[in-house]
Amino acid sequence: MAREVAVPVELEEMEVERRTPMRRALHLLRRHPLGIFGLVVIVTLVVSAIFAEQIAPYDPAAIEFDQLQSPTLAHPFGTDRLGRDVFSRVVMGSRVSMVVGMISIIIGVTGAAALGILSGFLGGRIDNLIQRAMDVLLAFPGLVLLLAIVSVLGNPDATFREFLSDKTPIPEGSFLGIPKFLDALIVSVAIAIGIVAGVTRIVRGAVLSEKQNVYIEAARAMGASDFRIMARHILPNVFALVVVLASILLPVAILAEAALTFLGLGLPEPIPSWGADLGGRNREAAQLGFWWPVFFPGLALSLVVLGFNMMGDALRDIGDPRLRGSGGPGGGGGGFGS
Amino acid sequence: MRTYILRRLLLLPVIVLGVTILTFALFRIVPGDAIDLRCGISCTEEQKRELRDQFGLDRPFYVQYFDWLTGVSRGHLGETVFGEVELTKELRHRLPITGELLIMTVIFSLILGIPPGVISAIRPGTPIDWLARFVSVLGLSIPGFWLATLFIIFPVIWWNWSPPTFGRGFVPFFDDPWVNLQEFMLPSLALGLATAAGIMRLTRSSLLEVMRNDYIRTAWSKGLRERTVVWRHALKNAMIPVVTVLGLQVGGLLGGAVIIESIFALNGMGVLVLQSIVTREYFIVQGITFLAAIVYVTVNLAVDITYAWFDPRIRYT
Numbered sequence: 001m002a003r004e005v006a007v008p009v010e011l012e013e014m015e016v017e018r019r020t021p022m023r024r025a026l027h028l029l030r031r032h033p034l035g036i037f038g039l040v041v042i043v044t045l046v047v048s049a050i051f052a053e054q055i056a057p058y059d060p061a062a063i064e065f066d067q068l069q070s071p072t073l074a075h076p077f078g079t080d081r082l083g084r085d086v087f088s089r090v091v092m093g094s095r096v097s098m099v100v101g102m103i104s105i106i107i108g109v110t111g112a113a114a115l116g117i118l119s120g121f122l123g124g125r126i127d128n129l130i131q132r133a134m135d136v137l138l139a140f141p142g143l144v145l146l147l148a149i150v151s152v153l154g155n156p157d158a159t160f161r162e163f164l165s166d167k168t169p170i171p172e173g174s175f176l177g178i179p180k181f182l183d184a185l186i187v188s189v190a191i192a193i194g195i196v197a198g199v200t201r202i203v204r205g206a207v208l209s210e211k212q213n214v215y216i217e218a219a220r221a222m223g224a225s226d227f228r229i230m231a232r233h234i235l236p237n238v239f240a241l242v243v244v245l246a247s248i249l250l251p252v253a254i255l256a257e258a259a260l261t262f263l264g265l266g267l268p269e270p271i272p273s274w275g276a277d278l279g280g281r282n283r284e285a286a287q288l289g290f291w292w293p294v295f296f297p298g299l300a301l302s303l304v305v306l307g308f309n310m311m312g313d314a315l316r317d318i319g320d321p322r323l324r325g326s327g328g329p330g331g332g333g334g335g336f337g338s
Numbered sequence: 339m340r341t342y343i344l345r346r347l348l349l350l351p352v353i354v355l356g357v358t359i360l361t362f363a364l365f366r367i368v369p370g371d372a373i374d375l376r377c378g379i380s381c382t383e384e385q386k387r388e389l390r391d392q393f394g395l396d397r398p399f400y401v402q403y404f405d406w407l408t409g410v411s412r413g414h415l416g417e418t419v420f421g422e423v424e425l426t427k428e429l430r431h432r433l434p435i436t437g438e439l440l441i442m443t444v445i446f447s448l449i450l451g452i453p454p455g456v457i458s459a460i461r462p463g464t465p466i467d468w469l470a471r472f473v474s475v476l477g478l479s480i481p482g483f484w485l486a487t488l489f490i491i492f493p494v495i496w497w498n499w500s501p502p503t504f505g506r507g508f509v510p511f512f513d514d515p516w517v518n519l520q521e522f523m524l525p526s527l528a529l530g531l532a533t534a535a536g537i538m539r540l541t542r543s544s545l546l547e548v549m550r551n552d553y554i555r556t557a558w559s560k561g562l563r564e565r566t567v568v569w570r571h572a573l574k575n576a577m578i579p580v581v582t583v584l585g586l587q588v589g590g591l592l593g594g595a596v597i598i599e600s601i602f603a604l605n606g607m608g609v610l611v612l613q614s615i616v617t618r619e620y621f622i623v624q625g626i627t628f629l630a631a632i633v634y635v636t637v638n639l640a641v642d643i644t645y646a647w648f649d650p651r652i653r654y655t
Binding site (some may be wrong): 034132133135136137138139140141142143144145146147148149151152251255258259262263264265278283286287289291294295298301302303305306309310313 | 349352353354356357360361364365472475476478479480481483484487488490491492494495500586589590591592593594595596597600601611612615616618623626627630631634635
């Protein structure tokens with residue numbers, strides 16, 4: 001009798017063992033339909049960004065059709081104020097959003113992680129200096145800071161632009177299929193500066209609590225240098241947090257680019273950005289009733305941000321057990337993400 | 339408590355000064371100024387130099403900065419290079435617009451954020467919880483400036499209605515409350531939706547956390563009604579993170595006002611700062627960021643002080 005009971009228990013233990021982190025993640029994702037929805041949106045975005053040339057039926061910059069045609073089979077999203085195919089622009093815009101968003105996040109989060117670790121681990125005067133600098137950045141109204149940085153960095157005579165085009169191998173013209181890549185890069189750098197302060201704060205907090213652990217003391221007793229402890233012990237332990245922050249901030253960066261371009265200070269003309277399509281002449285036309293040139297790019301932008309937010313929620317659930325199952329006491333737990 | 343507030347108050351001018359110095363430095367590292375933009379190609383270099391000399395733009399940076407700072411202490415927040423627009427005077431008709439926009443936005447985000455958050459937290463896992471959470475993710479994802487554009491175009495198409503701002507300009511509340519509310523309703527909704535969604539999520543998670551506390555169990559076992567337990571005992575504590583985030587959001591809202599004001603043709607501070615950045619009128623930008631930083635730092639100090647009211651266990655030493 002006892003043996004008969006033991007068999008299924010053993011089997012179940014084996015089941016548990018076979019659950020690699022990958023499979024566990026998949027299992028959890030299955031429990032988070034909104035996360036799956038987010039994943040589908042993100043995959044669509046990535047595919048559309050990579051194969052934009054193949055998917056877009058027309059050249060997104062070509063002014064070759066009658067202006068403001070309503071959606072038809074030939075132009076599923078209609079044509080815009082200048083006579084460009086809106087669908088092609090939305091498809092190409094996905095690449096622009098993706099590339100600018102990713103570059104901003106990589107620069108911003110890496111910088112912030114470095115600053116946060118230095119600030120939290122070293123403490124003292126360096127900590128104070130970094131934190132006061134972040135206070136100043138945070139006290140700026142977000143978008144105003146971005147606008148100021150963009151108008152400064154993007155200035156045609158700015159030393160930063162000269163440095164990028166002369167001293168680095170970054171091409172002057174189009175790169176990754178984005179025309180005027182240098183301008184896109186400058187906007188990305190501005191957005192990166194905009195997100196540094198918040199991330200630095202959070203990373204610093206995590207480092208402060210990580211620093212209390214005994215293994216740090218042990219490493220120090222063994223003669224490890226500050227740098228070694230930061231790189232080999234602190235960084236790996238805050239890495240998961242940094243990745244989650246990056247996934248949360250990617251949609252923020254994408255929105256920031258669209259907002260800057262919408263206001264006319266972001267990406268310049270030949271770059272097909274959703275933000276550009278939402279503003280300018282299309283918006284004037286929209287006020288006269290031609291809604292499609294602004295509706296579809298905005299819808300794409302919303303969907304992408306929605307996808308990332310839902311994915312981020314699911315990731316946070318899976319990655320941080322403390323936040324998992326905040327279904328409440330007796331509330332049955334689980335549910336749909338968050 | 340008093341020392342804590344004192345210490346924060348001492349830090350306040352440091353941060354505000356930092357903001358103005360950063361603004362100043364940012365614009366000075368780039369070649370090109372308002373004179374370049376104003377004259378364009380019509381002026382010779384000689385004329386430009388004379389103009390710079392006349393308006394004091396050729397002096398060393400620190401002299402210009404201290405000059406501006408002295409001006410601020412006398413109530414002159416900054417002016418355009420040629421002096422025809424003065425910020426302190428502009429404030430008189432622009433501040434009420436931005437002020438009303440921001441106040442209504444905060445009210446909207448509290449009304450649309452807290453009640454759904456509470457309902458969602460006390461009925462976790464139910465369809466209403468699911469719905470509230472879905473709508474909140476939606477609200478976080480729709481960019482305010484797209485929503486604002488839709489708010490303008492679809493009422494025109496469907497009902498031939500557009501906000502009275504187009505055509506009539508800003509109407510003060512006390513002149514005609516109905517028209518004024520029509521003007522600010524949609525802009526504040528567009529600006530406040532994302533904040534409301536954030537507040538809803540935060541209220542939910544924070545209330546769920548608080549409901550696990552012992553003192554809540556005590557309140558239940560005293561036989562109090564659910565309404566009393568939730569609204570009187572739990573919510574007050576759960577508001578701490580919400581108020582913190584709202585305080586931090588002030589900066590974001592001020593930035594968002596730049597976009598929303600220009601879409602809805604509201605001639606407030608946001609429009610002015612955008613124009614001034616484009617035309618490189620540093621002193622105006624400087625004055626506005628100075629004011630914004632004061633508002634931001636003060637609001638966040640106030641937030642810190644309210645903690646003690648929300649949770650009497652918090653003491654500052």
